[in-house]
Amino acid sequence: MSVGYRFCTCHREGTSINLNNLRVFATVAETGSLSEAAERLFLTQPAVTQQIKHLENHFAIQLLERTNRGVTLTDAGEVLRDYARQIVSLYDELESNLENLRASVSGHxxxxxxxxxxxxxxxxxxxxxxxxxxxxxxxxxxxxxxxxxxxxxxxxxxxxxxxxxxxxxxxxxxxxxxxxxxxxxxxxxxxxxxxxxxxxxxxxxxxxxxxxxxxxxxxxxxxxxxxxxxxxxxxxxxxxxxxxxxxxxxxxxxxxxxxxxxxxxxxxxxxxxxxxxxxxxxxxxxxYLAYNRERVQTRLGKAFINFLRSPNRGFC
Missing domain, CATH: 3.40.190.290 (D-Maltodextrin-Binding Protein; domain 2)
Structure with a gap:
Protein backbone atom coordinates (compact mmCIF):
# COMPACT_ATOMS: atom_id res chain seq x y z
CA MET A 1 0.00 0.00 0.00
CA SER A 2 1.25 3.49 -0.84
CA VAL A 3 2.11 5.61 2.15
CA GLY A 4 0.63 8.54 0.27
CA TYR A 5 -2.91 7.36 1.03
CA ARG A 6 -4.67 9.68 3.48
CA PHE A 7 -6.90 7.76 5.85
CA CYS A 8 -7.99 9.83 8.82
CA THR A 9 -7.32 13.20 10.34
CA CYS A 10 -7.26 14.08 14.03
CA HIS A 11 -7.06 17.71 15.13
CA ARG A 12 -5.25 19.29 18.08
CA GLU A 13 -4.55 22.98 18.44
CA GLY A 14 -4.30 23.66 14.71
CA THR A 15 -2.22 20.59 13.83
CA SER A 16 -3.41 17.26 12.46
CA ILE A 17 -2.14 13.73 12.10
CA ASN A 18 -3.06 11.09 9.57
CA LEU A 19 -2.39 7.47 8.80
CA ASN A 20 0.84 8.35 6.97
CA ASN A 21 2.31 9.85 10.12
CA LEU A 22 1.47 6.77 12.17
CA ARG A 23 2.73 4.35 9.50
CA VAL A 24 6.06 6.18 9.31
CA PHE A 25 6.41 6.24 13.09
CA ALA A 26 5.56 2.52 13.40
CA THR A 27 8.22 1.71 10.78
CA VAL A 28 10.85 3.83 12.53
CA ALA A 29 9.98 2.16 15.83
CA GLU A 30 10.32 -1.27 14.20
CA THR A 31 13.63 -0.61 12.45
CA GLY A 32 15.21 1.72 15.00
CA SER A 33 16.58 3.73 12.09
CA LEU A 34 15.36 6.77 10.21
CA SER A 35 17.33 5.85 7.09
CA GLU A 36 16.14 2.22 7.04
CA ALA A 37 12.54 3.33 7.57
CA ALA A 38 12.89 5.82 4.73
CA GLU A 39 14.24 3.09 2.41
CA ARG A 40 11.43 0.69 3.32
CA LEU A 41 8.75 3.34 2.77
CA PHE A 42 10.31 4.77 -0.42
CA LEU A 43 10.72 8.17 1.22
CA THR A 44 13.67 10.44 1.79
CA GLN A 45 15.15 10.58 5.26
CA PRO A 46 14.23 14.29 5.65
CA ALA A 47 10.62 13.36 4.81
CA VAL A 48 10.63 10.70 7.54
CA THR A 49 12.15 13.16 10.01
CA GLN A 50 9.46 15.70 9.12
CA GLN A 51 6.69 13.17 9.76
CA ILE A 52 8.10 12.32 13.18
CA LYS A 53 8.52 16.00 14.01
CA HIS A 54 4.90 16.55 13.01
CA LEU A 55 3.76 13.90 15.51
CA GLU A 56 5.92 15.36 18.27
CA ASN A 57 4.46 18.81 17.61
CA HIS A 58 0.94 17.43 17.62
CA PHE A 59 1.29 15.57 20.92
CA ALA A 60 3.66 18.20 22.38
CA ILE A 61 6.05 15.53 23.60
CA GLN A 62 9.31 13.96 22.44
CA LEU A 63 8.87 10.53 20.88
CA LEU A 64 12.41 9.64 19.77
CA GLU A 65 15.93 10.11 21.08
CA ARG A 66 18.64 10.32 18.41
CA THR A 67 21.84 8.39 19.09
CA ASN A 68 24.94 7.48 17.08
CA ARG A 69 23.43 4.04 16.49
CA GLY A 70 20.04 5.29 15.33
CA VAL A 71 17.01 6.18 17.37
CA THR A 72 15.39 4.88 20.54
CA LEU A 73 11.87 5.42 21.77
CA THR A 74 11.05 7.62 24.73
CA ASP A 75 8.36 6.49 27.16
CA ALA A 76 5.82 8.43 25.11
CA GLY A 77 7.19 6.82 21.97
CA GLU A 78 6.68 3.36 23.47
CA VAL A 79 3.02 4.18 24.13
CA LEU A 80 2.47 5.60 20.66
CA ARG A 81 4.23 2.65 19.01
CA ASP A 82 1.63 0.18 20.29
CA TYR A 83 -1.30 2.36 19.22
CA ALA A 84 0.28 3.14 15.86
CA ARG A 85 0.79 -0.55 15.14
CA GLN A 86 -2.83 -1.34 16.01
CA ILE A 87 -4.25 1.52 13.93
CA VAL A 88 -2.12 0.74 10.88
CA SER A 89 -2.85 -2.97 11.18
CA LEU A 90 -6.59 -2.40 11.48
CA TYR A 91 -6.61 -0.11 8.47
CA ASP A 92 -4.63 -2.57 6.35
CA GLU A 93 -7.05 -5.32 7.37
CA LEU A 94 -10.00 -3.09 6.47
CA GLU A 95 -8.56 -2.25 3.06
CA SER A 96 -7.78 -5.91 2.37
CA ASN A 97 -11.31 -7.01 3.25
CA LEU A 98 -12.85 -4.28 1.12
CA GLU A 99 -10.56 -5.14 -1.76
CA ASN A 100 -11.67 -8.78 -1.51
CA LEU A 101 -15.27 -7.61 -1.53
CA ARG A 102 -14.65 -5.46 -4.61
CA ALA A 103 -13.06 -8.39 -6.37
CA SER A 104 -16.02 -10.63 -5.51
CA VAL A 105 -18.48 -8.21 -7.14
CA SER A 106 -18.18 -9.55 -10.66
CA GLY A 107 -20.35 -11.10 -13.33
CA HIS A 108 -22.87 -9.61 -15.74
CA TYR A 288 -37.06 5.58 -10.07
CA LEU A 289 -34.93 2.50 -9.59
CA ALA A 290 -36.98 -0.69 -10.01
CA TYR A 291 -36.37 -4.42 -9.90
CA ASN A 292 -38.45 -7.58 -9.82
CA ARG A 293 -39.20 -8.73 -6.28
CA GLU A 294 -39.75 -12.28 -7.53
CA ARG A 295 -36.16 -12.64 -8.74
CA VAL A 296 -33.16 -12.97 -6.41
CA GLN A 297 -30.55 -10.28 -7.03
CA THR A 298 -26.95 -11.35 -7.48
CA ARG A 299 -24.19 -9.80 -5.39
CA LEU A 300 -23.46 -7.54 -8.35
CA GLY A 301 -27.12 -6.50 -8.60
CA LYS A 302 -27.28 -5.71 -4.89
CA ALA A 303 -24.06 -3.69 -5.12
CA PHE A 304 -25.43 -1.64 -8.02
CA ILE A 305 -28.73 -1.01 -6.22
CA ASN A 306 -26.92 0.11 -3.07
CA PHE A 307 -24.61 2.28 -5.17
CA LEU A 308 -27.54 4.11 -6.81
CA ARG A 309 -29.35 4.55 -3.48
CA SER A 310 -26.29 5.62 -1.47
CA PRO A 311 -26.29 9.00 0.34
CA ASN A 312 -23.55 10.18 -2.03
CA ARG A 313 -25.85 9.05 -4.83
CA GLY A 314 -24.33 7.20 -7.72
CA PHE A 315 -27.06 8.51 -9.94
CA CYS A 316 -25.48 11.32 -11.99
Whole structure:
Protein backbone atom coordinates (compact mmCIF):
# COMPACT_ATOMS: atom_id res chain seq x y z
CA MET A 1 0.00 0.00 0.00
CA SER A 2 1.25 3.49 -0.84
CA VAL A 3 2.11 5.61 2.15
CA GLY A 4 0.63 8.54 0.27
CA TYR A 5 -2.91 7.36 1.03
CA ARG A 6 -4.67 9.68 3.48
CA PHE A 7 -6.90 7.76 5.85
CA CYS A 8 -7.99 9.83 8.82
CA THR A 9 -7.32 13.20 10.34
CA CYS A 10 -7.26 14.08 14.03
CA HIS A 11 -7.06 17.71 15.13
CA ARG A 12 -5.25 19.29 18.08
CA GLU A 13 -4.55 22.98 18.44
CA GLY A 14 -4.30 23.66 14.71
CA THR A 15 -2.22 20.59 13.83
CA SER A 16 -3.41 17.26 12.46
CA ILE A 17 -2.14 13.73 12.10
CA ASN A 18 -3.06 11.09 9.57
CA LEU A 19 -2.39 7.47 8.80
CA ASN A 20 0.84 8.35 6.97
CA ASN A 21 2.31 9.85 10.12
CA LEU A 22 1.47 6.77 12.17
CA ARG A 23 2.73 4.35 9.50
CA VAL A 24 6.06 6.18 9.31
CA PHE A 25 6.41 6.24 13.09
CA ALA A 26 5.56 2.52 13.40
CA THR A 27 8.22 1.71 10.78
CA VAL A 28 10.85 3.83 12.53
CA ALA A 29 9.98 2.16 15.83
CA GLU A 30 10.32 -1.27 14.20
CA THR A 31 13.63 -0.61 12.45
CA GLY A 32 15.21 1.72 15.00
CA SER A 33 16.58 3.73 12.09
CA LEU A 34 15.36 6.77 10.21
CA SER A 35 17.33 5.85 7.09
CA GLU A 36 16.14 2.22 7.04
CA ALA A 37 12.54 3.33 7.57
CA ALA A 38 12.89 5.82 4.73
CA GLU A 39 14.24 3.09 2.41
CA ARG A 40 11.43 0.69 3.32
CA LEU A 41 8.75 3.34 2.77
CA PHE A 42 10.31 4.77 -0.42
CA LEU A 43 10.72 8.17 1.22
CA THR A 44 13.67 10.44 1.79
CA GLN A 45 15.15 10.58 5.26
CA PRO A 46 14.23 14.29 5.65
CA ALA A 47 10.62 13.36 4.81
CA VAL A 48 10.63 10.70 7.54
CA THR A 49 12.15 13.16 10.01
CA GLN A 50 9.46 15.70 9.12
CA GLN A 51 6.69 13.17 9.76
CA ILE A 52 8.10 12.32 13.18
CA LYS A 53 8.52 16.00 14.01
CA HIS A 54 4.90 16.55 13.01
CA LEU A 55 3.76 13.90 15.51
CA GLU A 56 5.92 15.36 18.27
CA ASN A 57 4.46 18.81 17.61
CA HIS A 58 0.94 17.43 17.62
CA PHE A 59 1.29 15.57 20.92
CA ALA A 60 3.66 18.20 22.38
CA ILE A 61 6.05 15.53 23.60
CA GLN A 62 9.31 13.96 22.44
CA LEU A 63 8.87 10.53 20.88
CA LEU A 64 12.41 9.64 19.77
CA GLU A 65 15.93 10.11 21.08
CA ARG A 66 18.64 10.32 18.41
CA THR A 67 21.84 8.39 19.09
CA ASN A 68 24.94 7.48 17.08
CA ARG A 69 23.43 4.04 16.49
CA GLY A 70 20.04 5.29 15.33
CA VAL A 71 17.01 6.18 17.37
CA THR A 72 15.39 4.88 20.54
CA LEU A 73 11.87 5.42 21.77
CA THR A 74 11.05 7.62 24.73
CA ASP A 75 8.36 6.49 27.16
CA ALA A 76 5.82 8.43 25.11
CA GLY A 77 7.19 6.82 21.97
CA GLU A 78 6.68 3.36 23.47
CA VAL A 79 3.02 4.18 24.13
CA LEU A 80 2.47 5.60 20.66
CA ARG A 81 4.23 2.65 19.01
CA ASP A 82 1.63 0.18 20.29
CA TYR A 83 -1.30 2.36 19.22
CA ALA A 84 0.28 3.14 15.86
CA ARG A 85 0.79 -0.55 15.14
CA GLN A 86 -2.83 -1.34 16.01
CA ILE A 87 -4.25 1.52 13.93
CA VAL A 88 -2.12 0.74 10.88
CA SER A 89 -2.85 -2.97 11.18
CA LEU A 90 -6.59 -2.40 11.48
CA TYR A 91 -6.61 -0.11 8.47
CA ASP A 92 -4.63 -2.57 6.35
CA GLU A 93 -7.05 -5.32 7.37
CA LEU A 94 -10.00 -3.09 6.47
CA GLU A 95 -8.56 -2.25 3.06
CA SER A 96 -7.78 -5.91 2.37
CA ASN A 97 -11.31 -7.01 3.25
CA LEU A 98 -12.85 -4.28 1.12
CA GLU A 99 -10.56 -5.14 -1.76
CA ASN A 100 -11.67 -8.78 -1.51
CA LEU A 101 -15.27 -7.61 -1.53
CA ARG A 102 -14.65 -5.46 -4.61
CA ALA A 103 -13.06 -8.39 -6.37
CA SER A 104 -16.02 -10.63 -5.51
CA VAL A 105 -18.48 -8.21 -7.14
CA SER A 106 -18.18 -9.55 -10.66
CA GLY A 107 -20.35 -11.10 -13.33
CA HIS A 108 -22.87 -9.61 -15.74
CA UNK A 109 -25.75 -7.21 -15.07
CA UNK A 110 -28.23 -5.85 -17.60
CA UNK A 111 -29.62 -2.43 -16.77
CA UNK A 112 -32.63 -1.02 -18.60
CA UNK A 113 -33.32 2.70 -18.74
CA UNK A 114 -35.86 4.95 -20.36
CA UNK A 115 -34.64 7.10 -23.22
CA UNK A 116 -33.83 10.39 -21.52
CA UNK A 117 -32.01 9.15 -18.45
CA UNK A 118 -30.60 6.16 -20.32
CA UNK A 119 -28.98 8.44 -22.82
CA UNK A 120 -27.82 11.23 -20.56
CA UNK A 121 -27.47 10.12 -16.91
CA UNK A 122 -27.16 6.35 -16.48
CA UNK A 123 -23.96 5.94 -18.55
CA UNK A 124 -22.22 8.29 -16.11
CA UNK A 125 -23.47 6.21 -13.16
CA UNK A 126 -22.24 2.99 -14.78
CA UNK A 127 -18.83 4.56 -15.39
CA UNK A 128 -18.47 5.55 -11.72
CA UNK A 129 -19.64 2.10 -10.59
CA UNK A 130 -17.08 0.43 -12.86
CA UNK A 131 -14.32 2.44 -11.21
CA UNK A 132 -15.34 0.92 -7.89
CA UNK A 133 -15.97 -2.59 -9.23
CA UNK A 134 -13.79 -3.09 -12.33
CA UNK A 135 -14.57 -6.82 -12.61
CA UNK A 136 -18.28 -6.14 -13.15
CA UNK A 137 -19.69 -6.24 -16.69
CA UNK A 138 -22.73 -4.01 -17.15
CA UNK A 139 -24.92 -3.83 -20.24
CA UNK A 140 -27.28 -0.89 -20.77
CA UNK A 141 -30.51 -1.21 -22.76
CA UNK A 142 -32.35 2.01 -23.61
CA UNK A 143 -36.02 2.00 -24.64
CA UNK A 144 -39.30 3.69 -23.79
CA UNK A 145 -41.12 3.10 -20.51
CA UNK A 146 -43.48 0.45 -21.88
CA UNK A 147 -40.65 -1.65 -23.32
CA UNK A 148 -38.47 -1.35 -20.22
CA UNK A 149 -41.41 -2.38 -18.00
CA UNK A 150 -42.07 -5.45 -20.14
CA UNK A 151 -38.38 -6.40 -20.20
CA UNK A 152 -38.15 -6.11 -16.42
CA UNK A 153 -41.25 -8.26 -15.97
CA UNK A 154 -39.94 -10.92 -18.36
CA UNK A 155 -36.43 -10.99 -16.90
CA UNK A 156 -34.74 -9.54 -19.98
CA UNK A 157 -33.15 -6.89 -17.76
CA UNK A 158 -32.11 -7.12 -14.10
CA UNK A 159 -32.65 -3.54 -12.95
CA UNK A 160 -34.55 -0.62 -14.46
CA UNK A 161 -34.05 3.12 -14.10
CA UNK A 162 -37.16 4.90 -15.30
CA UNK A 163 -39.04 8.17 -15.25
CA UNK A 164 -42.79 8.36 -14.68
CA UNK A 165 -44.94 6.32 -12.32
CA UNK A 166 -46.87 3.89 -14.52
CA UNK A 167 -45.05 0.68 -13.60
CA UNK A 168 -47.42 -2.15 -12.76
CA UNK A 169 -46.13 -5.58 -11.83
CA UNK A 170 -44.22 -7.44 -9.11
CA UNK A 171 -41.70 -4.65 -8.74
CA UNK A 172 -39.90 -2.91 -5.92
CA UNK A 173 -39.46 0.75 -6.76
CA UNK A 174 -37.23 3.39 -5.13
CA UNK A 175 -37.24 7.10 -5.89
CA UNK A 176 -33.79 8.33 -6.94
CA UNK A 177 -34.30 11.93 -8.02
CA UNK A 178 -36.71 14.54 -9.34
CA UNK A 179 -36.21 15.90 -12.83
CA UNK A 180 -37.66 19.12 -14.27
CA UNK A 181 -39.24 19.34 -17.70
CA UNK A 182 -39.03 22.52 -19.73
CA UNK A 183 -40.35 23.79 -23.03
CA UNK A 184 -37.55 23.87 -25.59
CA UNK A 185 -37.28 26.27 -28.50
CA UNK A 186 -34.55 27.30 -30.97
CA UNK A 187 -32.33 30.14 -29.77
CA UNK A 188 -33.38 32.64 -32.44
CA UNK A 189 -36.29 34.90 -33.26
CA UNK A 190 -39.00 34.92 -32.07
CA UNK A 191 -37.71 32.95 -29.05
CA UNK A 192 -34.34 34.59 -28.40
CA UNK A 193 -34.36 36.31 -25.02
CA UNK A 194 -37.50 34.52 -23.85
CA UNK A 195 -37.58 32.71 -20.50
CA UNK A 196 -41.19 31.50 -20.39
CA UNK A 197 -44.23 30.65 -22.48
CA UNK A 198 -47.92 30.80 -21.63
CA UNK A 199 -50.33 27.87 -21.83
CA UNK A 200 -52.33 29.62 -24.58
CA UNK A 201 -49.21 30.19 -26.65
CA UNK A 202 -48.18 26.56 -26.17
CA UNK A 203 -51.51 25.43 -27.59
CA UNK A 204 -51.06 27.24 -30.90
CA UNK A 205 -47.36 26.71 -31.55
CA UNK A 206 -46.25 23.77 -33.77
CA UNK A 207 -45.54 21.06 -31.22
CA UNK A 208 -43.27 18.00 -31.42
CA UNK A 209 -44.25 15.16 -29.09
CA UNK A 210 -42.68 11.89 -27.93
CA UNK A 211 -44.17 8.58 -29.01
CA UNK A 212 -46.90 6.80 -27.07
CA UNK A 213 -45.39 4.68 -24.27
CA UNK A 214 -42.82 7.32 -23.35
CA UNK A 215 -42.54 8.26 -19.68
CA UNK A 216 -42.01 11.91 -20.60
CA UNK A 217 -45.17 11.91 -22.71
CA UNK A 218 -47.06 10.39 -19.79
CA UNK A 219 -45.91 13.20 -17.49
CA UNK A 220 -46.87 15.84 -20.07
CA UNK A 221 -50.34 14.31 -20.57
CA UNK A 222 -51.00 14.14 -16.83
CA UNK A 223 -49.74 17.69 -16.18
CA UNK A 224 -51.87 19.19 -18.95
CA UNK A 225 -54.90 17.13 -17.89
CA UNK A 226 -54.59 18.63 -14.40
CA UNK A 227 -55.46 22.03 -15.89
CA UNK A 228 -58.09 20.69 -18.25
CA UNK A 229 -56.06 20.44 -21.45
CA UNK A 230 -56.00 17.37 -23.69
CA UNK A 231 -53.19 16.58 -26.14
CA UNK A 232 -55.70 16.98 -28.96
CA UNK A 233 -55.81 20.68 -28.13
CA UNK A 234 -52.13 21.09 -29.00
CA UNK A 235 -50.92 21.83 -32.52
CA UNK A 236 -48.96 18.56 -32.85
CA UNK A 237 -47.02 18.49 -36.11
CA UNK A 238 -44.87 15.40 -35.64
CA UNK A 239 -44.36 12.50 -33.23
CA UNK A 240 -40.78 11.31 -32.73
CA UNK A 241 -39.32 8.37 -30.84
CA UNK A 242 -35.97 9.72 -29.65
CA UNK A 243 -34.72 12.65 -27.62
CA UNK A 244 -31.99 13.48 -30.14
CA UNK A 245 -34.42 13.56 -33.06
CA UNK A 246 -36.69 15.94 -31.16
CA UNK A 247 -33.78 18.26 -30.33
CA UNK A 248 -32.67 18.24 -33.96
CA UNK A 249 -36.21 19.02 -35.14
CA UNK A 250 -36.55 21.91 -32.69
CA UNK A 251 -33.17 23.34 -33.74
CA UNK A 252 -34.30 23.10 -37.36
CA UNK A 253 -37.40 25.15 -36.57
CA UNK A 254 -40.00 22.39 -37.05
CA UNK A 255 -41.64 23.29 -33.74
CA UNK A 256 -41.22 23.43 -29.98
CA UNK A 257 -41.36 20.55 -27.52
CA UNK A 258 -41.18 19.63 -23.84
CA UNK A 259 -38.15 17.77 -22.56
CA UNK A 260 -36.11 16.89 -19.48
CA UNK A 261 -33.37 19.35 -18.54
CA UNK A 262 -31.09 16.31 -18.11
CA UNK A 263 -31.05 15.89 -21.88
CA UNK A 264 -30.26 19.54 -22.58
CA UNK A 265 -26.93 20.10 -20.84
CA UNK A 266 -24.92 20.35 -24.05
CA UNK A 267 -27.46 22.46 -25.97
CA UNK A 268 -27.98 24.90 -23.08
CA UNK A 269 -24.22 25.26 -22.72
CA UNK A 270 -23.74 25.93 -26.44
CA UNK A 271 -26.94 28.01 -26.50
CA UNK A 272 -28.41 26.26 -29.54
CA UNK A 273 -31.64 25.67 -27.63
CA UNK A 274 -33.57 27.63 -25.02
CA UNK A 275 -35.28 26.20 -21.94
CA UNK A 276 -38.56 28.01 -21.25
CA UNK A 277 -40.71 27.71 -18.16
CA UNK A 278 -44.38 26.92 -18.78
CA UNK A 279 -46.32 29.66 -16.97
CA UNK A 280 -48.77 28.44 -14.38
CA UNK A 281 -47.77 24.77 -14.58
CA UNK A 282 -45.01 22.87 -12.82
CA UNK A 283 -43.56 20.08 -14.94
CA UNK A 284 -41.64 17.53 -12.89
CA UNK A 285 -41.07 13.83 -13.14
CA UNK A 286 -39.70 11.36 -10.63
CA UNK A 287 -36.83 9.07 -11.52
CA TYR A 288 -37.06 5.58 -10.07
CA LEU A 289 -34.93 2.50 -9.59
CA ALA A 290 -36.98 -0.69 -10.01
CA TYR A 291 -36.37 -4.42 -9.90
CA ASN A 292 -38.45 -7.58 -9.82
CA ARG A 293 -39.20 -8.73 -6.28
CA GLU A 294 -39.75 -12.28 -7.53
CA ARG A 295 -36.16 -12.64 -8.74
CA VAL A 296 -33.16 -12.97 -6.41
CA GLN A 297 -30.55 -10.28 -7.03
CA THR A 298 -26.95 -11.35 -7.48
CA ARG A 299 -24.19 -9.80 -5.39
CA LEU A 300 -23.46 -7.54 -8.35
CA GLY A 301 -27.12 -6.50 -8.60
CA LYS A 302 -27.28 -5.71 -4.89
CA ALA A 303 -24.06 -3.69 -5.12
CA PHE A 304 -25.43 -1.64 -8.02
CA ILE A 305 -28.73 -1.01 -6.22
CA ASN A 306 -26.92 0.11 -3.07
CA PHE A 307 -24.61 2.28 -5.17
CA LEU A 308 -27.54 4.11 -6.81
CA ARG A 309 -29.35 4.55 -3.48
CA SER A 310 -26.29 5.62 -1.47
CA PRO A 311 -26.29 9.00 0.34
CA ASN A 312 -23.55 10.18 -2.03
CA ARG A 313 -25.85 9.05 -4.83
CA GLY A 314 -24.33 7.20 -7.72
CA PHE A 315 -27.06 8.51 -9.94
CA CYS A 316 -25.48 11.32 -11.99
Missing amino acids: LTVGATSTIGGYAVPCSICIFKEKFPEAVLKLKVANLTQISNDLKEGQIDIAIIEGQDLSGPFIKWELATDRLVVIAPNRKPWAGRTSISIEELKIQPFIIREAGSGTRQVIEEALASIGIDLSQLNIVVELASVDSIKAAVEAGVGISIMSRLALRKELHTRTLLALELEGLSLEQKI
